Amino acid sequence: MSPLTHLQALEGESIHIMREAVAESERPVMLYSVGKDSSVMLHLAGKAFYPGPIPFPLLHVDTTWKFRDMYVFRDKRVAELGVDLVVYQNPECLKLGINPFSHGSELHTDMWKTEGLKQALDLYGFDVAFGGARRDEETSRAKERVFSMRSPQHRWDPKQQRPELWRLYNARRSPGETVRVFPLSNWTELDVWQYIHQEDIPVVPLYFAAQRPVVDRGGTLILVDDDRMPLEVGETPSLRTVRFRTLGCYPLTGAIESEARDALSIIGEMMRATNSERQGRVIDHDASGSMEKKKQEGYF
Amino acid sequence: MARSSDELIETDVERYLEQQQRKTLLRFIMCGSVDDGKSTLIGRLLYESHLVFDDHLSALETDSKRIGTQGDELDLALLVDGLAAEREQGITIDVAYRFFATEARKFIVADAPGHEQYTRNMITGASTADLAVVLVDARKGILTQTRRHTYLLSLIGVHKIVLAVNKLDLVGYSRETFDGVDAEYREFAKEIGITDVVSIPVSALRGDNVTRSSDNTPWYTGPSLIGILDSIDLDTDRRDGPFRMPVQWVNRPDSDFRGFAGTVVSGALHPGDPVRLTPSGRQSTVSRIVTADGDLDEAVSGQAITVTLTDAIDVSRGDLLAGADAPPSVADQFEAHIVWMNDQEMLPGRSYLMKIGTLTVGLTIAHPKYKINVNTLEHIAAKSLGLNEIGVCNLNLDRPVPFDRYVDNRDTGGFIVIDRITNNTVGCGMLHFALRRADNIHWQSIDVNKAAHAALNHQGPCIVWFTGLSGAGKSTIANLVERKLHQRGFHSYLLDGDNVRHGLNKDLGFTEADRVENIRRVAEVAALMVDAGLIVLASFISPFRSERRLARDLVSTTEFCEVFVDVTLAVAEQRDPKGLYRKARQGELLNLTGIDSPYEPPEHPEIHVDSTSLSAEQASDLVIAWLGAAGVIESA
Known part of the structure; x- marks a missing residue:
């Protein structure tokens, strides 16, 4: 028997992590962002508990500003797989109509996503939450543990991380503490696409090139996904062949020109x-070390 | 060039994907300090394998000009310095993981800091590594730090080492320098049992021999660093060892299916293989190896599978499924190396948790036999272990666990230590062997046992444990309880904190470690007295939950009554019957509970006495009533 291929090894590790987390938690949940990493994570969850059903619900912390295709895809996948989906929208944001155009990307992301996630975890009492983050995405993630503790206030303390040795993960929590578990920690973007190809995993069509109406804003191609998008004077959307490397809120996610279908x-x-994946996300550019700050405040 | 670019991509990608099908995974750790050029070497590996994207590069150019150390040139070290805090300090403060790939392999690099105080991080990073790259500065040669890293690698079981002799450009690519460092290192490594060493002359800064053989070292004919990493044999021990799979999860979707899910940590498994379940020792045969991609004919180490057996035997999480021909040992007492990883020192005798495989059990650690100076490898006498200290200790578990020696199997011989109160991972360890003591020193079976003693006394045996601050009134209440018991003809004994310190525990002081030992001895004495059929009244501040739990665990659940004598610090200090608080406030007395030493109140005491609203008389009646209700004594 030859050694495992790198994808087999990564798959085995991710399944091991998911089973440990479920065995040591009372109310686990999987954060489902509808992106490709979520798709891979969901696929692995199906494998981890086969032939049984996936023993936890999915949680989508929604901002109402995702691409329309993402909502369509989400509802279709959930129906196909028969998994439970919890959709949470921060009621305060709904009331105030928080959006990236009038309130800026930072406030928009903070209130819809960071605050929304904390509210949802508190509301449902989830004690362990799976996330699709990978260590190769961003430098502060390179040091985050697979099992990452959050205080009752959902804060991450990079100086107080638990040592993580061998295949031994410590999920023990004090009352109020929660754990974020990252089964894809050791995957790279390339691993994810290779695995999607190998396993034929469905992903949102926006990842693949097609003609789409976009406007060019300071070098970032923004898709005009619905009529909530205010056009600037003299700006007209043009049809270009584009795809997305990463999917978030459509006004905050830049497309790249591509023929990859x-x-x-x-x-x-x-x-x-030649561009790393998170570059398409506007939030990472806010300030140097900004992801680390966001995480300390409770962003995933 | 008739082909369109699309066709070219198509052809390349297919060839590329074909390669991917054979690509393997190698995890290694990079050891060395910032000064040795460690971050630069990792940065170089990422850079040369084209994993640095344009936007990272432009950020790197900006940062290199602002805080770089290479003048106008790119400072590759900045590629790997992640957290804002360490960027400011210019050092790496925690273990980080980096990724790059070649055509043959994907690599996960654990980037562990070189500084003395971070033994913890290096052990963590090395625990999953198949190989280590040890970096030395050619100008400085083998340093204390190099020896320390190599010792830690041998301890954690990384026996394949690539010695990268760096900064060779600064010694004029001198062969003599390289050969000298190489020889000195091999000699040292051999002393601690490491013989699998490959040395290579490099310059991380200039790129010599990192990905390509360098013209600057014509005398070196071996492969480049990447060449070595690409071709080195992957550890075959795990594949060839006996089959082991800790059971993670019992999968029972319906009454027809009952599978045991886990990851194969060593060996291989096939349908029809005889297996043994430990610690129960029951034997069965593999029926199916179930995965979502269909049943397997063979499962190997690293695969996550679900196993069904031909017999309906009881299996639960924490059990170890093993090949029946080479089952693991089962024991509850061990000798082990312990690496302490927490600011709060290890307390011998305290009750911790051990997680080994998928099993979590109660653990107490004896006083270290010795600790090890990681720089000189000397053995030093020790009473305890502090952060980043390594010692050899005996362990006592609250039940038998299946295990292999760590040198034989990292996954079934390595464990972490978890603090029961904070839930933090405070240490890790590597099992050497089971102590035969538990097997040989049997509990002497005596005809006149606990029940017989108690029956003669017409009472049930019991420990009544009074805990609370000094001055709370514990001894006063305990004294009243004993008088009432005595009047009614019951046999009791009062163990008092001050009294035992005159004899049994007069060698102990008031440090945290000594307080733990004090209570451990008292608890053992109380348990023996319970065995003699007595009602034992124990009156001790006993500030820590762990030790009170230890006392409780020594007797059966119906034989322990925790009485929390509750008083505010202000009231206790006002009473101050022994004048201790006054002394502590004046700085004449250290480690007084409530002043400069913590008190952890009980969470679920059997009796909670608020000594500011109840008199000692009333409190003693509560205890007597509890003893009556519990059937220890006849109700009055």
Whole structure:
């Protein structure tokens, strides 16, 4: 028997992590952002508990500003798989109509996502939450544990992380504390696409190139996804062949010009890729070290 | 060039994907300090394997100019310095994981800091590594730090080492320098049992021999660093060892299916294989190896599977499924190396938790036999272990667990230590062997047992444990309880904190470690007295939950009554019957509970006495009533 391939090894590790987390928690939940990493995580969860059902619900912390295709895809997948989905929208944001155009990306993200997530975890009493974050995404993630503790206020303290050795994960919590568990910690963006290709995992069509109406704002191509998007004077959307490397709120997510219409072509593009994935996300550019700050405050 | 670019991508990608099917995973740890150029070497590996994207590069250019150390050139070290805090300090403060890939392998690099105080991080990073790259500065040669890293690698079981002799450009690519460092290192490594060493001359800064053989070292004919990492044999021990799988989860979707889910940590498994379940020792045969991709004919180490057995035997999380031909040992007392990883020192005798495989059990650690100076490897006498200290200790578990020696199997011989109160991972350890003591010193079976003693006394045996601040009134209440018991003809004994310190515990002081030992001895004495059929009244401040739990665990659940004599510090200080608070406030007395030493109140005491609203007389009646209701004594 030859050694496992790297994808087999990563798959085995992720399944092991998910089973440990479920065995040591009372109310686990999987944070489902509808993106490709969530799709891979969901696929792995199906494998981890096969032939039984996935023993936890999905939680989508919604901002109402995701791409329309994401909502369609989400509801279709949930129906196909027969999993429970909890959708949470921060009621305060709904009331105030928080949006990235009038309130800016920072406030929008903080209130819908960071606050929304904390509220949802508190409301449902989830004690362990799976997230699809990977260590290769951003430098502060490189040091985060697979099992990452959060205080009752949902704060992450990078100086008080538990040592994580061998395959031994410590999920023990004091009252009020929660654990974020990252089964894809050791995957890279390329691993994710290779696995999507190998396993034929469904992902939102926006990841694949198609003609879409976009406007160019300071070098970032923004999709005009619905009529809530205010056009600036003299700005007209033009049809361009684009795809997305990462999916979030449509006004905050830049498209790239590409001809890659399937996972195989995306892998091909990545062999020549020169932009890292999070660059398309506007929030990371706010300030140097901004992701670390956001995480300390409770952002996933 | 007739082909369109699309076709070219198509062809390349397919060839590329074909390669991916054979790509393997290698985890290694990079050891060395910032000064040795460790971050620069990792940065170079990422840079050369084209994993640095344009936007990272432009950020790197900006940062290099602002805080870089390489003048106008790119400072590759900045690529790997993650957290804002360490950027400010210019040092790496925690273990981080980096990724890069070649055509043959994907690599996960544990980036562990070199500073003395971070033994914890290096042990953590090395625990999952198949190989280590040890970095030395050619100008400085083998340093104390190099020896320390190598010792830690041998301790954690990383026996394949690549010695990267760095900054060779600064010694004029001198072969003599390289050979000298190489020879000195091999000699030292051999002393601690490491013989699998490959040395390579590099310059991380200039890129010599990192990904390509360098023209600057014509005398070196070996492969580049990447060449070595690409081709080195992956650890075959795990594949060839006996089959082991800790059971993580029992999968029972319906009454027809009952599977045991887990990850194979060593060996291989096939349908029809005889297996043994430990610690129960029951034997069965593998029926199916179930995965979502279909049943397997063979499962190997690293695969997550679900196993069904031909017999309906009882299996639960924490059990270890093992090959029947080479089952693991089962024991509850061990000798082990302990690496302490917490600011709060290890307390011998305190009750901790041990997680080994998927099993979590109660653990107490004896006084270290010795601790090890990681720089000189000397053995030093020790009473305890502090942060980043390593010692050899005996362990006592609250039940038998299946295990292998750590040198034989990292997954079934390595464990973490968890604090019961904070739930933090406070240490880790590596099992050496089971102590035969538990097997050989049997509890002497005596005909006149606890029940017989108690029956003669017409009472049930019991420990009544009074806890609370000094001055709360514990001894006063305990004294009244004993008088009432005595009047009614019951046999009792009062163990008092001050009294035992005159004899049994007169060698102990008031440090945290000594307080733990004090209570441990008292608890053992009380348990022996319970065995003699007595009602034992124990009156001790006993500030820590762990030790009170230890006392409780020594007797059966119906034989322990915790009485929390509750008083505010202000009231206790006002009473101050022994003048201790006054002394403490004047700085003449250290470690007084409530002043400069913590008190952890009981969470669920059997009796809670508020000594500011109840008199000692009333409190003693509560205790007598409880003893009556519990059937220890006849109700009056």
